[in-house]
Amino acid sequence: MDILRDIASLKRWRLNQSAVGFVPTMGALHDGHLSLVDQAQKDDMTVLVSIFVNPTQFNQASDLEAYPNTLDADLAALDQAGVAAVYLPDFDQVYPDGYRYQVNENTLSQQLCGAHRPGHFDGVLTVVMKLFNLVKPERAYFGEKDHQQLQLIQGMVAAFFMDIEVVACPIIRESDGLAMSSRNLRLTPEQRALAPQLHQTMASGVPIQQMKQRLSDLGFVVDYLESHGGRLYGAAFLGEIRLIDNVPYQAEEAA
Numbered sequence: 218m219d220i221l222r223d224i225a226s227l228k229r230w231r232l233n234q235s236a237v238g239f240v241p242t243m244g245a246l247h248d249g250h251l252s253l254v255d256q257a258q259k260d261d262m263t264v265l266v267s268i269f270v271n272p273t274q275f276n277q278a279s280d281l282e283a284y285p286n287t288l289d290a291d292l293a294a295l296d297q298a299g300v301a302a303v304y305l306p307d308f309d310q311v312y313p314d315g316y317r318y319q320v321n322e323n324t325l326s327q328q329l330c331g332a333h334r335p336g337h338f339d340g341v342l343t344v345v346m347k348l349f350n351l352v353k354p355e356r357a358y359f360g361e362k363d364h365q366q367l368q369l370i371q372g373m374v375a376a377f378f379m380d381i382e383v384v385a386c387p388i389i390r391e392s393d394g395l396a397m398s399s400r401n402l403r404l405t406p407e408q409r410a411l412a413p414q415l416h417q418t419m420a421s422g423v424p425i426q427q428m429k430q431r432l433s434d435l436g437f438v439v440d441y442l443e444s445h446g447g448r449l450y451g452a453a454f455l456g457e458i459r460l461i462d463n464v465p466y467q468a469e470e471a472a
């Protein structure tokens with residue numbers, strides 16, 4: 218597996234590849250990330266994974282500082298999975314402009330997670346645009362757990378006529394239903410035991426108000442639970458840890 222630490226090595230590597238499947242990540246990899254790699258390999262792509270904890274998408278410094286770093290284990294897992302190359306840029310490489318230039322979307326990015334994390338999707342879209350321009354992949358793979366992110370990236374690719382196929386991959390869950398997330402590593406044993414209740418409650422099909430009540434009775438602090446376009450989106454805190462999930466949802470069923 219090639220480890221690429223700067224743009225020059227990335228460009229040299231890229232010259233020798235034809236069909237590149239790109240999996241952008243912020244590290245702390247789990248089976249959800251590996252499922253994206255697996256899908257890219259099934260699509261016969263040469264897989265490049267980036268690991269870059271993108272500061273511009275964190276709206277709270279404490280969340281950025283606490284973001285798990287498991288680089289050695291990540292590299293071992295990617296090597297084991299047969300990934301061709303890993304790109305490990307630093308901030309100055311990705312932001313030579315110091316984040317003066319940004320990609321903004323002004324509608325969907327203001328709802329759901331965007332309404333609760335000001336600037337979050339500006340950071341996501343900007344870094345993804347930059348990484349796409351550096352890697353120049355044929356396809357890029359994103360998980361449906363971050364469904365709003367996925368939709369915004371699909372929209373950006375269409376709006377800017379970017380010649381990249383965005384491939385949506387299903388949510389990977391723990392056996393108790395908890396959606397896999399790097400942030401799960403930060404849950405205490407008590408919080409981890411409670412965490413699957415977010416998915417179980419959201420999948421219960423009861424009216425949203427009842428779900429909110431149930432979650433707060435259990436000890437969650439609900440950020441939002443909203444249905445849009447046949448899907449229920451939710452975010453809730455357990456202590457400092459913010460969990461998100463989404464499930465198919467017919468609003469009428471809940472009436």
Ligand code: PAF
Nearest residue numbers: 241242243271341344363
């Ligand atoms: O989903 C993530 O891990 C991040 O938002 C992404 C797409 C790698 C951009 O930093």
